Amino acid sequence: MEQHFNFNNELSGKIALVTGGTKGAGRAIAERLLQAGATVIITARNPPEKHDGNMHFIPADLSKTTDAQKVISDILSSYHRLDILVNNLGSSVTPAGGFAALSDEDWESMLQANLLAPIRLDRGFLPQMIEQKSGVIIHIASIQGKLPLYDSTLPYAASKAALINYSKSLSNEVTPKGIRVLTVSPGWINTNASKAWLGEIARNANSSIEEAQQGVMDALGGIPFGRPAEAEEVAELVGFLVSPRANYLTGTNFVIDGGTVPTI
Template structure:
């Protein structure tokens, strides 16, 4: 791990001195990048915290390079963020799964530590660094991106990921109760399948288990989910729209909630 942190800080376009400040972790690509675009379109001044800058889009937002699995790197990144002022909105998108298929027996200590570190503890670290300033300001909205796998884990390829996301939901629920008296709302968004590179990588791993038959791998994934009534996965932009709503004043009365965006996959709560 490295604690080295760097920042690029272009002037935000069209935000003005009174724009709300947002921080998005994992905002370089995929769903995170869609969230950044959506928040900027609402007029927010956005800072991205991620390992690598957005490809070919470096001027879209402030960028702070950090490894969220390294506490020292997170601390250094937070100092840079807070030097510009207290965030009004904190969105934690960073996460993912890189574990092998094969269920519990294929997951060793290293795989469990990696999945918990990236999908749970990274959010805890960022909150620990930035939330005290939000408490002092007496305002803010925090959105953690969880997963429907917290409710219906897929044992074959993402069991540790699912367990980490379930822990993230529980942590977020408790945090919501603690921060509500300080004027800070905490909610989670739980997507089902999303049309991203991460979903493609999962499908690649499942394809290997189906002797290279990608259609069979897709059918097995949908079957494991119990079907997707909408007939497709959500787009990153659809997830970003829900997050933008929760970050806005229109969601002022919503806290401690988990908003599911899964095309109807989860039949009950």
């Protein structure tokens, strides 16, 4: 069957939610969907540094059940539906030092932010998507779901691995009902937070930013592409996956890491 797509305005009429959408990759994703013609809603605990009247901002801490329910209720009451859900929110704030340095609270906070928050939103929006027999859900995971760094981000890696597994299972259930579910697993992304982190590493080691970046890439086992991803590169992949051009894609984990993961 021949299909024709309008790449310039291909998401016109679609309602999209991007969690963690005020900065970094989340902001880039939100801007990419807006450029494609979607009505874009963003959530985060803090408002965006630069206000954009073209996006509807809902303040929320999605690790809390009450805040997640507020986001669901606000969107469905204001827009009556959601067509695209990008679960981008992620957190990795636990102490380094391996298993012995981690408390129950550390594990619980990572599971709440990285696994249970997207599950709550999926559960809230899926009934309406199923009723309209269309919708796309994207889970932003991480290559650490397959390539964990046990000494620094163990709970984050474990929660993202669980998210990848959950996403595949959910796709098997709801794809026959018209809903596409996909996972995107980025490697290291060059964001303002990442740049600040590199600056801290460089100061502590009395080294240059370039040396600090190389040290991080070495810790990852190397990045064949030679640099971290730009947020806009991740956003471009998400923009394609939620578009009509990706109609036959579901249940797949798309890795965007510059070749970091050493296995196929």
